[in-house]
Amino acid sequence: MNWRDHIHSDPKIGFGKPIFRDTRIKVEFVLKLIAAGWSAEQMAEEYPGIVPEHLRAAAAFAADMMRDEEYVAIENPTRMLIGS
Numbered sequence: 001m002n003w004r005d006h007i008h009s010d011p012k013i014g015f016g017k018p019i020f021r022d023t024r025i026k027v028e029f030v031l032k033l034i035a036a037g038w039s040a041e042q043m044a045e046e047y048p049g050i051v052p053e054h055l056r057a058a059a060a061f062a063a064d065m066m067r068d069e070e071y072v073a074i075e076n077p078t079r080m081l082i083g084s
Contacts, residue, residue, distance in 0.1 A: 001053075001056050001057060001060050002060075003057040003058075003060040003061040003064065005021075005057070006020055006021055006053055006054060006057035007019070007020060007021065007027055007057055007058075007061050008021055014026050018061065020049070020050075020054050020057070023049045025047065025049050025050060025054070027057075027058050027061055027062075030043070030050060030054060030055065030058045031058050031062060034055065034058070034059075040052055040055055043055075
């Protein structure tokens, strides 16, 4: 899937954060719903503008954004500050 077919940024909408085309729904919002365990059906019922293609596009978008980045998962960042 080419997420660019479904996602774009417009400085006039959502402070320029990525949104789904023809909506005001932010990709970040949908990713947070997925992380919270919402099903596609729950999202479609609560937010009729969200369609299954958006979920796949959001996943493809997130994967592309992380592809060239380096991240280190820290189990408990507070513990690292206290133990320093």
